[in-house]
Structures are given as structure tokens and as C-alpha cells.
Amino acid sequence: MKRQEAPVSEQASRTELRPPTHRYDRRVVAWWRTQLILMTVVVVIPLVTLGVLIAPARSWLLAPAVVVAIIGGVATIALPAWWYRFHRWEVTDRAVYTRTGYFWQNWRIAPMSRIQTVDTTRGPVQRLFGLSTIKVTTASSAGAVAIDGLAEADAERVAHELALITDATPGDAT
Amino acid sequence: MSDAADPQPTEWNQLDHRTVLATGVVMLGVVVAIGVPTVVGLASWQGIGFALGWVLPGAILVVATVTGADELRWRRTRYRISRDTVELHRGILFLSRRRLARARIRAVDTSAHPVMRAFGLTKLTIGTGEQGGGGSDTETIVLDPVSHETGERLRAVLLNQDDASAANGAALTEDGAHRLATWRAAWVRYAPLSITTMIFVGVIIAVPFQISDWFGRGGLPVEVVRGLFERHGVWPVIALGVPTIILAAGIAAAAVNLEAWWSYRLDREPGGTLRVRRGLLTSRSLTLDESRVRGIDLIEPLGVRVAGAARVQVVATGLSAEAEQKSELSTLLPAAPRELALEVAAQVCGEFPSMLLTGHPVAARGRRLRWALITIAVLVAVWVALTALTGWSTWWSVTVAVVVALTSAGLIARAVDSYRNLGHALTERHLVARRGSIRRSTVLLRRDGIIGWQVRQSFFQRRKGLATLVATTAAGRGRYTVLDADAGRALDLANQAVPALIEPFLVDPLVQPAASERSEGSASSETI
Structure with a gap:
């Protein structure tokens, strides 16, 4: 390459993102646990069933079942508690701001002026725990921001307020 | 009529x-x-x-x-x-x-x-x-x-x-109309350097198998090659055959390029539209409303980059998902000399793209090297296992060892190169982000086209003080990333690129005013 553009060296900066103000509803931990249990069970039960029925392959089927059960069990106990501590959300009059993940942390900011739709959804399991998901989409295929551990009443209030603010904000959102 | x-x-x-x-x-x-x-x-x-x-x-x-x-x-x-x-x-x-x-x-x-x-x-x-x-x-x-x-x-x-x-x-x-670029026959020389050539190599190898399979003799090409080996020796056949296949693939790639880009011209037309016209047999024309343009992507695949060339793709809203996949549809300039590509980019963006980028912390190189080393370790382990467990002849063992060594060198080189290519910059109207080695991509994204941010940090990135900044936009792929930047700098960059969007959520632990700003910001903007 003839014209190599020398990278400008940079110094570190101490700027940080502050956590969003609100935690998820406490019940989200139980909901996450249930999901993890279901995911584990869906794998383990067929393996165990087949292992019981098919004698020659028994050890080949039961060994993975045990491994999956152990991993699933540990994850069920440990992960939701960590997640709960990290998951946060905030809605200001300018933007929706969330922090999710644990090992892979993810902060998302969607400005009010770019929000196109506000959806509230309740999954079948989620409903058992009295929780709702609010999903805010923008014109970007990658710009959606979801808050999935809100108490139903909170979710309705937030969705209503979001609708009011986005309606009042001009612009075509692209 | x-x-x-x-x-x-x-x-x-x-x-x-x-x-x-x-x-x-x-x-x-x-x-x-x-x-x-x-x-x-x-x-x-x-x-x-x-x-x-x-x-x-x-x-x-x-x-x-x-x-x-x-x-x-x-x-x-x-x-x-x-x-x-x-x-x-x-x-x-x-x-x-x-x-x-x-x-x-x-x-x-x-x-x-x-x-x-x-x-x-x-x-x-x-x-x-x-x-x-x-x-x-x-x-x-x-x-x-x-x-x-x-x-x-x-x-x-x-x-x-x-x-x-x-x-x-x-x-x-x-x-x-204002002509921005006109096709030159000499650009065809970049075509064989692209990935198309590799695809044609695959095609040239696969087609004889497919055809002989239709006639129920799937193994015929193998027999033919074995016959050649026996008659002329292994090395002469390889020494002659491999370059011949690559040459044929290169010619095919050039031919495809010629058909697609013959008599290409890029115009800016009155009324604020960009128009691409091209094609030898099938003539194509694309007219784009400039109000949809959110930036450009300067793409330099390795071969093309070494030859000092680049391709320009437009980042525009409303190009269908199909158009995104077929890069041909969003290409404003095919592989052409880099100076021209930069000039076209400048014309489309309305300002000359600064290529003086800020590099990323050395930790980002460590991440890339680590991945390369893991891959190499797996390759070596496979080689050892195969050598130990199967009855390989020494010839095979050595040949595969040479291949593994070359691949390893390539992986290391790629890791170093992709670190060197990492960079970002902020111009008056654009956010510039560069990444990639085999396919280096420099995106110039309009700052007013950014409609949200994501900041991502994996466990390892966090330990090294790195973060990935994702700008979301309605155009193109929908998301453009500044990969593995210094975590704090990435936030500063986001803050400078789009005023007031990320600012209420930022704190600087060493500077007190930021803290007061923060409480003020959250107090005034709190709605729940």
C-alpha cells in the first residue's frame, strides 16, 4: 500500500455510562429461572426417555443428559441473579436507555425523535409472573430496544407515556 | 402505441x-x-x-x-x-x-x-x-x-x-447532469483480484464432477486426474494444473466484471438524484434520490487493496434487503483506483473523507492475535491427531504440516493487519469507522443519519478496557460498528458525533461537574 494512513495514537478516556435508573421488576428473576429450567428440561427429558428405552445406547444418551442437567442447573441458580443486578432501564423525555446482558454487556439508546413503534407484549410464561415486555423500534433494522422485565401496570404506563412523547416529537424518524 | x-x-x-x-x-x-x-x-x-x-x-x-x-x-x-x-x-x-x-x-x-x-x-x-x-x-x-x-x-x-x-x-x-465517474477498461484488471475468482475456481472444479455425475460416473474426474498423475508425475500436473485453473477463473471473473460494468457512468442529475448506468449485454440503470443517502462504504478486499483500488457502495435508506445482499445493486463505483474512489466518495458525501483515523488500543491487537493462536492450536492438534492415529505416509504428513504452517502465518498476518486497519474519525458531517482485513471496509456514516447507539462489551473487552460502539441507522445494513475502541473514547466519540443524545447518560468519575450535570439531567428528564 503506497498511501498508508498512519493511525493517530490515542490516549484513554475515563468517560463511562452511568447505569439507567430503574431495575427490572423483582419477579423477572423467577421468570428467567423458569425459562432456563424449561430450556434444560426440553433437552434432558427426550435424552432420558430415549436412554431408558434404548438399552444399547443408554450411556451415550444419559451421559449428555447429566451434563446438560448440571449446566442447566448451575445456570438456573446463578445467571438470573447476576442478570437481575445488571439489567436496568430508563425512559427520559429524550431517549429510551437500557442496560442488559452480563457476560456480554449491552447498552442501548434510542432517541424519542426516532421511535416508530411502541409494542407491549406478554408471553404465556411471562404472564404467569405478571410481567410485560415493552419493545421500541426505530427505522433501523438494528435499533430496537426491549425492556422485558416490567410489571404489567408499569409497562402500560410507560407505553402510554412513550406514545404521548413520540406523537409530540416531529420528524420522519429516519 | x-x-x-x-x-x-x-x-x-x-x-x-x-x-x-x-x-x-x-x-x-x-x-x-x-x-x-x-x-x-x-x-x-x-x-x-x-x-x-x-x-x-x-x-x-x-x-x-x-x-x-x-x-x-x-x-x-x-x-x-x-x-x-x-x-x-x-x-x-x-x-x-x-x-x-x-x-x-x-x-x-x-x-x-x-x-x-x-x-x-x-x-x-x-x-x-x-x-x-x-x-x-x-x-x-x-x-x-x-x-x-x-x-x-x-x-x-x-x-x-x-x-x-x-x-x-x-x-x-x-x-x-454532472458526471462523477466514467468507466475505464483498465479497471477490469482488478476483477481477477476479487473473491469472484475464488468462486470460479470452485465452479471449475465442481462442474466436471456434476456433469460426470449426471452420466452416472461421479468419480470420473478423480480417475482422470489420477491417470494424469501416473503418466506425467504428480508435481508437473500440479505445477501446470493449478495455475491453469486460477488463470481460467481469473479470466471468467474479468468477463463477468466486463459484462456488468461495461460503459459504466455515475451522474448527479438535476433534481438531486444519483444515477448509475452500466452493462454490456444487459444494460442496467439505477437512479437514487440523494435525500436517501446516509453515507458511503469504501470497500477494499485484500487483493484489490494491494493493487491500490477500492469500491464504493452507497449507504441509503430503503434499498431492499435483497439489494443489500447483492452488493452490485448498491455499488456506486466498481473496483477503481483509490484516488478516484475517494473522489467519488467526497462528491457523494459532500466533504472529502478524512482517512486520518484514530487507531485503537493495543489490547485490540491482543484479542485478534489470541483468536489466531487458538485457531492455530486447533489446526496443530488436528494435524498431530491425524499423524498419530492414521497411517499417514510421511509425504502426506509433511505436506499437511506445510499447509498448516502457511495457514498459521496467514492467520497471524491477518490478525496484525486487521488490528492496523481498526480506526475511527469524526468529520464535520460524518462518522468514519474502519475494520476488516480480507475485506476492509471504511464506512462514512452521516452523523444526522444516526438514530441510536449501542455500546457492547464482552467479558474480555471489559478486562482490557475496550468497547464496541454501534451506530444504528435507517440506511444500509442498519448498524455500523466502531470495533474494539478504547471504552471511554468510544463514548466520547458517540457524544461528539450526535450532540445531546448520549450525553445525559455519561459520567466521568474524575470530573465532578459531570456528576452534577448527571443529576440535573436525570432530574429534568425523568418521566417515570
Whole structure:
């Protein structure tokens, strides 16, 4: 390459993102646990069933079942508690701001002026725990921001307020 | 012919009737291409009379049916351009009526294959810049075909909105257009350096297998190669065969490039549109409303980059997902000398793209090297296992070891190169982000086109103080990333790129004013 553009060296900066103000509803931990249990069970039960029925392959089927059960069990106990501590959300009059993940942390900011739709959804399991998901989409295929551990009443209030603010904000959102 | 495009009256127009002729000719070609070998095959078996007696009526039936269907389609298709809308009615059994608001039309494409060109026909695709919802399908009207003149006029009418320029649109585009780039035959030299060549290598190897498989002799190519090995020795065959295959693939890549980009030109037309015209056999034209443009992507695949060239792709809203995948549709400039690519980028972006980028922390190189080393460890482990467990001859073992060594060197080089390529910058109107090694991509994204941020940090990134900043946008891929930047710098960059968006959520642990700002910001903006 003839014209190599020398990278400008940079110094570190101490700027940080502050956590969003609100935690998820406490019940989200139980909901996450249930999901993890279901995911584990869906794998383990067929393996165990087949292992019981098919004698020659028994050890080949039961060994993975045990491994999956152990991993699933540990994850069920440990992960939701960590997640709960990290998951946060905030809605200001300018933007929706969330922090999710644990090992892979993810902060998302969607400005009010770019929000196109506000959806509230309740999954079948989620409903058992009295929780709702609010999903805010923008014109970007990658710009959606979801808050999935809100108490139903909170979710309705937030969705209503979001609708009011986005309606009042001009612009075509692209 | 009743397909004159009058911008005012709401009269229904038909497509060009010559479509039936064109379809007839195409079908004739298809029938000849399939029929002649069939006749020859049958004749050697049952005699020429028998062959013709079966194939000829069949051929006539096929041509007549398809041409008749096209006639019916022509009769049942109507379109209308009124002051505010474009409408299309079509369908033989199921009627389909589609209406687009003219104010929302953002792109008009034309394309014509050789037979259509011979008849002076062109296929016109009218699209809005809308995404999602019903998908690109419901937001597009295709007029297939109209006469070349009508196509040109409709294109000008539909994109130039005002009636004065619409009246003599065709003439005006020729005169008033500003040429940004013109094709040069010498650019073809970059084509063999692209990934296309690799694909053709695969094709050249795969096709003999496929063909011999049709005749029930799938292993034939292997036998032929083994025969050559036995007769001439292994090394002479490899030394001659491999370059021959690569050369043939390179020529094929050049030919494809030539067909696609022959007589390419990029124009900026009055009324704020960009127009790409190109093609040797099939002529294509893409017209883009400049208000949709959110930036450009300067793409330098390794081979092309070493040759000092680059390709320019447009980052625009409303290009369908399909257009995103087929990079051809969003390419403004094919692989061309880098200076020209930068110039085109500057013209489209309205400012010269600064290529003086801020590099990323050395920790980012560590991450890349670590991945390379893990891959190398796996390769070596596989080699050891194979050597130990299978009865490999020394020759095989050594050959594979050499391949593993070369691959390892390549992986290390790629890790170092992709670290060197990491960088970002902020210009007056654009966020610049560069990444990649095999396919280096430098994105210039309009700062006012950024409609949200994501900051990502994996466990390992966090330990090294790195973060990945993702700018979301309505255009192109929808997300453009600044990979593995210094975590704090990434946030500063986001803050500078789009004022006031991320700012309320930032703190600087060492500076106190930021803390007061923070409480003030959260207090005033709190709604829940």
C-alpha cells in the first residue's frame, strides 16, 4: 500500500455510562429461572426417555443428559441473579436507555425523535409472573430496544407515556 | 402505441406491445437451445423423422403458449401516472391493484436484456424508500416492459417532481447532469483480484464432477486426474494444473466484471438524484434520490487493496434487503483506483473523507492475535491427531504440516493487519469507522443519519478496557460498528458525533461537574 494512513495514537478516556435508573421488576428473576429450567428440561427429558428405552445406547444418551442437567442447573441458580443486578432501564423525555446482558454487556439508546413503534407484549410464561415486555423500534433494522422485565401496570404506563412523547416529537424518524 | 407518459391526465396506459415479440424471440432461443440437442440425440436413436415429429410440435406448442400468455398479460396490465399517484392494475385470474404515492418514490431502476434492447424495450422498477411493513414487494411497481423512450421519460417525471423539468426530462438529464465517474477498461484488471475468482475456481472444479455425475460416473474426474498423475508425475500436473485453473477463473471473473460494468457512468442529475448506468449485454440503470443517502462504504478486499483500488457502495435508506445482499445493486463505483474512489466518495458525501483515523488500543491487537493462536492450536492438534492415529505416509504428513504452517502465518498476518486497519474519525458531517482485513471496509456514516447507539462489551473487552460502539441507522445494513475502541473514547466519540443524545447518560468519575450535570439531567428528564 503506497498511501498508508498512519493511525493517530490515542490516549484513554475515563468517560463511562452511568447505569439507567430503574431495575427490572423483582419477579423477572423467577421468570428467567423458569425459562432456563424449561430450556434444560426440553433437552434432558427426550435424552432420558430415549436412554431408558434404548438399552444399547443408554450411556451415550444419559451421559449428555447429566451434563446438560448440571449446566442447566448451575445456570438456573446463578445467571438470573447476576442478570437481575445488571439489567436496568430508563425512559427520559429524550431517549429510551437500557442496560442488559452480563457476560456480554449491552447498552442501548434510542432517541424519542426516532421511535416508530411502541409494542407491549406478554408471553404465556411471562404472564404467569405478571410481567410485560415493552419493545421500541426505530427505522433501523438494528435499533430496537426491549425492556422485558416490567410489571404489567408499569409497562402500560410507560407505553402510554412513550406514545404521548413520540406523537409530540416531529420528524420522519429516519 | 398507447404508452405515452403524460404527467397530467389520468389516462390508463398499456405496456409496450412489443413485449410479446420479445418474449417470442426469447422462447424461440430457449426452444432451439433445448430442442437441437434433443433432436440430435433422438435422431441417432430413432431416426431424424421421428425426432422432428416429436420435438417440433412440442416446441411450437411451448412458444405459442408462453407468447400467448404474455399477450394475455399485456392485455390485462394497465398503469396510470396521475398527479399524486402511480397505479398498476394487473393479473389474469387474480387481479392486483397497486398504488404508490408519487411523493414517496425514491428510486427508479431500469434494466434491459439484449433481446429487449434489440426491440428498444426496458423494464422499469419504481420503488419507494420504505422499509419493513409489507416488505419491498408491496412498495414497488414494475413496468415490464415499456419502450426505452417512455422509460426515460417516466424516470425523469417520477423523480424530478416538478413538471417543467418533467416535460423535457430526457433531454435535460443529458445536458444538465454532472458526471462523477466514467468507466475505464483498465479497471477490469482488478476483477481477477476479487473473491469472484475464488468462486470460479470452485465452479471449475465442481462442474466436471456434476456433469460426470449426471452420466452416472461421479468419480470420473478423480480417475482422470489420477491417470494424469501416473503418466506425467504428480508435481508437473500440479505445477501446470493449478495455475491453469486460477488463470481460467481469473479470466471468467474479468468477463463477468466486463459484462456488468461495461460503459459504466455515475451522474448527479438535476433534481438531486444519483444515477448509475452500466452493462454490456444487459444494460442496467439505477437512479437514487440523494435525500436517501446516509453515507458511503469504501470497500477494499485484500487483493484489490494491494493493487491500490477500492469500491464504493452507497449507504441509503430503503434499498431492499435483497439489494443489500447483492452488493452490485448498491455499488456506486466498481473496483477503481483509490484516488478516484475517494473522489467519488467526497462528491457523494459532500466533504472529502478524512482517512486520518484514530487507531485503537493495543489490547485490540491482543484479542485478534489470541483468536489466531487458538485457531492455530486447533489446526496443530488436528494435524498431530491425524499423524498419530492414521497411517499417514510421511509425504502426506509433511505436506499437511506445510499447509498448516502457511495457514498459521496467514492467520497471524491477518490478525496484525486487521488490528492496523481498526480506526475511527469524526468529520464535520460524518462518522468514519474502519475494520476488516480480507475485506476492509471504511464506512462514512452521516452523523444526522444516526438514530441510536449501542455500546457492547464482552467479558474480555471489559478486562482490557475496550468497547464496541454501534451506530444504528435507517440506511444500509442498519448498524455500523466502531470495533474494539478504547471504552471511554468510544463514548466520547458517540457524544461528539450526535450532540445531546448520549450525553445525559455519561459520567466521568474524575470530573465532578459531570456528576452534577448527571443529576440535573436525570432530574429534568425523568418521566417515570
